[in-house]
Amino acid sequence: MVISGLPAENRELSPRTGYTREHWEAAADGLLRAAWRWATPGGALLDLPGPPSASGVRSDGLEGYARTFLAAAFRVAGGGGKDPHGWLDRYARGLAAGTRTPGREDAESWPLIRDLRVQGQPMVESASVALGLRLTRPWLWDRLDGAVQDRTEQWLRGALRHAPAPNNWYLFPFTVAGFLESVGRGDAETARARRIGLGLLEQWYAGQGWYADGDGRAFDHYNGWALHLYPVLDAHLADGEGAPDGEGAPDGGGAPAGPGQPHGARLRTHLDSHSLLFGADGAPLYFGRSLTYRFAAAAAVGLGAVTGHTPLTPGTSRRLLSGSLRYFLDRGAVDDAGLLRPGWHGAHTATLQPYSGPASPYWAAKAFVCLLAPARDPLWTATEEPAPCERADRVLALPAPGLLVQSTRADGLVRLHNHGSDHVGPHEAESAADQDPLYARHAYSTRTGPTAYGNTPDNHLALVVSGTRSARRRIHPLGAGHGDGWGWAASWHRPVFAAGTGVPGLRVDSVTVVRGRRELRVHRVQGAPEGSRAEQTGWATGPGDTLRSALHPLHGWESADEVRAPAGTAFTPWALVPRLTAGAAGTGLYAALATLTAEPDPEPLAAAAAVSQVRADGAGIEVRWADDGSLTRIGFGPLAVEHLPAASARPTGAPSPGAA
Helix, strand or coil, rough: CCCCCCCCCCEEEEECCCCCCCHHHHHHHHHHHHHHHHHEECCCCCCCCCCCCCCCCCHHHHHHHHHHHHHHHHHHHHCCCCCCCCCCHEEEEEHHHHHCCCCCCCCCCCCCCCHHHCHHHHHHHHHHHHHHHHCCCCCCCCCCCCHHHHHHHHHHHHHHHCCCCCCHHHHHHHHHHHHHHCCCCCHHHHHHHHHHHHHHHHHHEEECCCCCCCCCCCCCCCCHHHHCCCHHHHHHHHCCCCCCCCCCCCCCCCCHHHHCCHHHHHHHHHHHCCCCCCCCCCCCCCCCCCCHHHHHHHHHHHHHHHHHCCCCCCCHHHHHHHHHHHHHCCCCCEEECCCCCEECCCCCCCCCCCCCCCHHHHHHHHHHHHHHHHCCHHHHHHCCCCCCCHHHEEEECCCCCCEEEEEEEEEEEEEECCCCCCCCCCCCCCCHHCCCCHHHEEEEEEECCCCEEECCCCCCEEEEECEEEEEEECEEEEEEEEEEEEEEEEECCCCEEEEHCCCCCCCEEEEEEECCCCCEEEEEEEEEEEEEEEEEEEECCCCCCCEEEEEEEEECCCEEEEEEEEECCCCCEEEEEEEEEEEEEEEEEEEEEEEEEEECCCCHHHHHHHEEEECCCEEEEEEEEECCCCCCEECCCCEEEECCCCEEECCCCCCCCCCC
C-alpha cells in the first residue's frame, strides 16, 4: 500500500522520483495517522499490532510513542510550528500520562529507564523523546504545566544514571542531556553524560568519515542514523538556540565545523562514500543490523543538507532522500493498515533482531530530519539530479572501515565488498553458532540480501572439515586501495566451527579486486586438515530475476554447481547460489571471477580474464584481463596488490624491454 493522501507526482521539479517536500509531509502525516489508531486512551503508549520484542509489550508501546513523536517533531518544527493535524497536542497529552506514575503496570505509565541488561530499551526511546521536545520546544515544552516538566525531567534522568550498551547507546544520554541543558536544567550530571558521549566518539572514529559502533569493528548504517546524526544535530540545534560553540544554522545554511567541533566535517566526509551506497532504484545497501529502519539510511543525507555539512548538491541530496523513501513505499513496507511492518520490503523475519518489535521500523522517522530545511531551501527548490551511481561506474576503497564500493551505471547496482566490518566485540569469543549473515559475507548489494541462517551462505569462502562448514566471524583488514577504474580490499580471518571449535593454524587470506561489474576473488588457505574441502559461493538471486549471478573458476577450483536457498533473502522468497568446490589440504590458492549484473546480455565471465602465472609456493597469482590486456598481480606474505596497464604489464620475472 502506498500511503493515502500523497500528492500527484511533480516530474518537472523531480524528474527522477516525482517526489517533493509535500510528499514528505504527506508521508509523515500518513504514518502518524495510522500509528495513532493504536494509542492508549491517554496517548502515552502506541501498542502497534504484532509480536513483541524481547523488551516486552510496555516497552514496545513506549517505542511507538517515542519514534512517531520524532517524525511529528521534524514535521512541525520544519513548518515553523504549523501543526494542521494537531500532532503536538496528542504527544503533550501522552507525555503527561506516561510520566505520571512511571514503572506502574497500568494502562498508560511508561517503563522506567534501567541498565541495559535489566530494562534498557527505554533508554533508546528517551533520546527520541528528548530530541522531539527540543525540536518543538516553543510549541510543546514551553506550554506544559510545570509539574509535567518536572516529571518528564525525572524520567529522562534515568538515562543519565544507568549503563548503556557499549556502542551508539552512549549518545542517548548525550542527547537527553543536550535537551535538559537547552531548557535550563543542566548540571554536573548532564555535563558528564555529554563529556562521556563525545569522548567515546573520538575513540570510535576510524577515519574517512566512518565511526565504529563501539570498541570493535562494526561499520554499518548506524554511522548515518546515529553516530553522525546525534552530535551534528545537537550542535545545529545549539547554534539555533544561541550556544556559542555550535555548528550549523537553523535555516539550513550551516558553516564548517571548527577544530573543537569536528563532527560536521566528519559528516561531510562520510557523505562522500555514503552517497554511493544507494542504487538507481533508490534502495540503500542491504548490510548490517536494524535494516527494518529502512529509509532512515538516508537520514545522514538529509542532515547534511539541513546543516550545510555535505559535499552533495541540493538536487543530488533530494534524489537520494526521495529515492529511498519512494523505494520502500512502492514495495510494501507500509501495509494495508498504513503501518510500517518489521522487515524490508514487507514483513521479513530474517531482517530482524531480538530487540525488533512492532514499532521498531519507526526509527525511519530520522529521515524526516530533511523537513528541517524550510520550503524555500534549495533542497526543495532545486531540480533533482542523478544519484552518484547513475553518473558513471565508480570504485571507491575505504581502508579505514575496510570496505570497497563498486557501482555500475548501466544497471544502477551498488555492491559493497566487506573486508573490515564484523560486529564482533573485542572480548567476544568466535563461534559459528553466532555467525551473522548481515556482516559475515564477503559482499553485499542494493539488489540482493544474504541467504538466511541455516541455508548455504552466499558470497562466502568456507572450509568444510569433517562435514562441518566454517563461518567467518572476526575480520582482520589488510588494506584497500583504488586506481583508475579499479580497486581492491583484503582481509584475513580464522575459520570457526560450531560450539567455538577451531582448527589450529587454519587461516584464510582474502583479496577482492573489482573492475566494472567484474570481481576477482582470490583466497589463500593455510593449515587446512587432510580431507577438507573448500567452497566459494557467489551472489544469491531468485528464479526469474532480471539479475544475473555468475561464478567462474580461474585457479584451484575443481567443480561448479548451484545450490538452493529455500528460505530466500529479503529480496526473493527462494534463491539459487552459484558454488565452486575443491579439495583442500595444507596451503592452497583459489581464484575465481564473480559478477552480479542486471545488464541484459552480459559477456560471459569465461572470456573476461585468465591466469597468466601462479607462484610455485602458492603465495601469488597474476591475472590477465581480456578487454585491455591489463594485469592484476596479487602476492601474499607480505600482501601486495597491483594493477598494471598492458603496456607495462609483464609476468613476474620477465625481462624488461631491451634487457639481455
